[in-house]
Amino acid sequence: MTSETDVQKSADGSTPGTPTTPPPARPAFGRVTGPAGPGDTALATALQKVLDGHWADTRRTTREAMTPEVLSPIGLSMEEHREHVLGQLSRLAETGIPKLGFRKEDGGAGDAGGVLTAFEMLGHGDLSLMVKAGVQWGLFGGAISNLGNEEVRRKYLPDAISLDLLGCFAMTELGQGSDVQNLETTATFDRETGEFVVDTPTPSAEKAYIGNAARDGRLAAVFAQLITPDKDGEPDNHGVHCLLVPIRDSDGNDLPGVTTTDHGHKGGLLGVDNGRIRFDKVRVPREALLDRFGAVDADGLYSSSIESDGARFFTMLGTLIRGRVSVGAASGAAARTALALAVRYGLVRRQFDHPETGKGIPLLEYREHQRRLMPRVARAYAYACAQNAIIAELDEFEKFPDYFDDRRRREMEAHAAGIKAAVTGWANETISEARLACGGAGYMAENRLTTMRADADVFSTFEGDNVVLMQLVGKELLTAYASEFGDMDQVETVTFALNMVADVVQEKTRASTLWQKLVDSVTDREHTDLLDRGNQLELLVDRSEHLVETVARRLRKAQGEDGSEAFKVFNSAQDHILAAGRAHMDSWVFEQFVEAIEACEDEDAREMLGMLADVFVLDVVDRDKGWFLEHNRLTTERTKAATAALNRLCTKLAGKARTLVDAFAIPEFVFDVPMLNDGGVDAPVEAAAGAEGLG
């Protein structure tokens, strides 16, 4: 068997010498069979401060404003649920929260971070409400705000904000989800009448899965290929642009030429009315074009401040970044809710009697139960901190775009995509695990977990499919800030990647000063161990870099090949590119977590967070030990020791589990569920004060 000391062995397996800094003393913990009531309040408050982040005030006011009505109702029909959510949306509009996100000149508060934080917290309640809010204010309102000129913003935004005008963000088509650049819907300028003709030329061009399209939407922000006549009258395609197209009259009837269809029942989110929209040569005035980045004058002449079609397209897609950040944040909140429910249940539900005491053993006292939940609790902390970081970055970008050179902006975009993919995928697994950890009770809708799982499921697909987004992270690492990227199609990307130098990547992933500081402090590499923070960062960054470097080498093969061969090379490396993207997100997320820990001033909290960080890394090592061994990053002694240390730390953390989830600061009414109160669970048997204490 392995011991704690083994974890501290160096990578080459030699016995450790005297470390430069002695490992921090770890607190001793009581057993899980301590109190199942509220945990250590002081510690929970200190931890909460770290998780609350920059927008702690917004969190507080939102938390106070939340009532049980924001929870997902059970057993309503689809139409009833839609009606209920629309009502909740109105209440949300009245709070003034949605306004936060719009520019001051548009009647908002210019507080992107605030609105993202507030919407994140809707993830503790009914995700239908969160999604409908995101569709209305984030996507529909966001498109007008980001792409419209002053006149159009003045005309529509007040009503969009107040909810007098509900709208759609009509981008996805039945045949084109991820490949937005090749949407089929057309908007052709008719010089005779000065109008655009919006059309759905093929069945696959029908707009699909569009929120607000089945029932409530009146106006749609429609993405279409913008076509103007050139000087010979031939069609000239300027790429995808966005136009505002009315789709319903005030009685809710489709307007002439528009056909909407209700998607009906989905896997979840029954409160959101998703539908399809088809356009049969619908005419809209020239002013319908949101022309901030591309305008058409009365003569049909096209002009844009951005020359390249590709660059313009990616600029216009900027609207999606907020959406991605928002979706990641809300699904993180949902996962924390699920974990808090499962942890609380694990502390009061007992199974099998203890051989000595004869009392039932709380589920969370079992090793397997600890391993199922505690690494997820650790990751929940890390993701929450990373999510705070990306929200802060986006907020700064929106406030001071000039601070952002192309490189910083692209990095932000890649991380927004990456964290959305990482968190939403993980959240669904986590909610599933939480539901399983609650047994039969977990399957009853009244205990919330199944609805949460069903609703959050599609978060892995919308706002960018997770595989496509993670691939985007991998590609971005490869092309490392090349400004040409915007114009490059898949083949060119491959070809371009060949010239990529590892140095650039290195520069990028190692840019953080914190990282440098921590790594510099490690004076003797041989004596570092898996519980050393600098070594942990090094381990994760090194994995990510190695994956990028080796994938670049593979792609180099495609150089000079024709398109077919180049695609083959790219495709056979696809799993490798995705692995690079995932590894990078692990290291980036961990870096954000460590930064948040460093900034924490409460000593007990910092210690506890340090253990969570250890669990994060040991869990990565445990799950990917094949890689670390294959690439001689760790010896088999060390990987075995890592697993043993992970087990021990999970047991320790389980002793503080209630405190750890209390720090999520989820409104208490969320936990008013039968499984935490009914006859299936026992009151805590050993509720002596201090049994769960730190000392």
Added chain:
Amino acid sequence: MTSETDVQKSADGSTPGTPTTPPPARPAFGRVTGPAGPGDTALATALQKVLDGHWADTRRTTREAMTPEVLSPIGLSMEEHREHVLGQLSRLAETGIPKLGFRKEDGGAGDAGGVLTAFEMLGHGDLSLMVKAGVQWGLFGGAISNLGNEEVRRKYLPDAISLDLLGCFAMTELGQGSDVQNLETTATFDRETGEFVVDTPTPSAEKAYIGNAARDGRLAAVFAQLITPDKDGEPDNHGVHCLLVPIRDSDGNDLPGVTTTDHGHKGGLLGVDNGRIRFDKVRVPREALLDRFGAVDADGLYSSSIESDGARFFTMLGTLIRGRVSVGAASGAAARTALALAVRYGLVRRQFDHPETGKGIPLLEYREHQRRLMPRVARAYAYACAQNAIIAELDEFEKFPDYFDDRRRREMEAHAAGIKAAVTGWANETISEARLACGGAGYMAENRLTTMRADADVFSTFEGDNVVLMQLVGKELLTAYASEFGDMDQVETVTFALNMVADVVQEKTRASTLWQKLVDSVTDREHTDLLDRGNQLELLVDRSEHLVETVARRLRKAQGEDGSEAFKVFNSAQDHILAAGRAHMDSWVFEQFVEAIEACEDEDAREMLGMLADVFVLDVVDRDKGWFLEHNRLTTERTKAATAALNRLCTKLAGKARTLVDAFAIPEFVFDVPMLNDGGVDAPVEAAAGAEGLG
């Protein structure tokens, strides 16, 4: 990069010499962009024959009897869905299929294999129907059939079979799910009146999650602690027994002393009316006791043919074995359905244009998509074969119990538990992956995947929680057929395990003659490779054995310790015990798969199945490479080569994907879903005959 040859390197990394048998030539495959219509019919038929197994005739007649009405309806309210399923249940009763499973003397056909196979196929449709059928005929009917005397069987079974009497299987309690031996409900004999008094003494003793309890059930098979007065009039507890207790009158009202509650909405299975039942000193006549294994005479004297309480209890639980086998089989069928939907979609849905042809690339042509789906297709084949094997074993047991010594019976029980845990957990992950692989379309209820996922979710929990069942497999491996086990509580198990000798385990897991034959044929161990069948078996069996041996060594520490310390030792090894159980199930499942392949007479099919077997093993190696490296079972060169070979084989199999899922022989109406027909997908562009052919 690695090449196919690397896979053939020996474990010590030396260059291979001349293998005794040359590796079989592998067929060349066309590209995925071949026909998306029906695959290779002859090959599909040959493969289907392997999957259909012993009860091919039952499969055929059931398949022919299935109509679109068995599919899960969309958008019904809970009450409407319950009504619909009850109607379908009546139709099912009329087919005579449920009768198959009962003994001939009880009006059945004594064909356990037949009924299990037929119920498995309901897994292609509405799982609510499958579960309600399982509750009514499998559990309720099964309890009467297995535990009742001739009189009681004659009295109730005809109505239970015909559906004139709907019933419940009331075992689980709110506070006791997995620890059935410690149920709290009591049935106390009152000598004065000659009745049993059935009582729910505490809130946690309430029967919970019981199918048919909320609405349709009239009579419940209630599991309770059987208490009789001893000669001094003191209560004497004989352990858990089963009694038939009427719960509702013919108008559906609760009978006096009985309180039923509706669980209402669940995460899925809305067509099944689960509820709670509480008994307030309900009196039933002495004949209500199902007394085959334990009877009480008019004087209140208890007698049983099985002396030990523990052994008697496990005998009575025999009813659960069929349930476990049935649940595993149906969720396997659901997973195959999900895979077939996702594969078909992956062949017709295109994303991004090919750089050369300009045509959209089918999803299944992408490496990542292949890696998501093809290893699951391979495992679906393996599980189907293993499921056929356990059904055949159970069928033989029910027909010829005398053929089964204690050891064989216990092995069957462990495998029934293990396959239930393995398949249901995997099925849920697989349905999730299939839904993700279908993007936005996958989330629309009309395309069936989300309902399937929601319904199958609880299969991981009911009929034995998967963690508890897998632990049971691990413990069974440890205690290896000790007849004492039945009486041992957790501490004793631990203590007993200390005396366990590795030889016994070895004998057990290596019992198969096929395995012996294949391993014997490998004359020179050094020259074996990862594509050699004997070596593959050896690899999987060796992993399982090593895990069992090392866990036994750990448990030895508990020897002589008190209960508290012994539990600690057991608990800290829990993840290890589970890993042993899972590894054993992998090797057992693989063995069943290989036996089925050996029995296949069609050469093309055998070749294809061989590739699926390779993918099964390479996927195990890829996912668990950390273990194989840590324990020096494989070198890093070999694990890397295994991953590369897995990638290549997945691409090859993707070229035959349609054929592979056609062989599942799922009724075609299941595929009449919008996403396979609407504008989002293209007709196959290169449907030239033979493009997908074997040659």
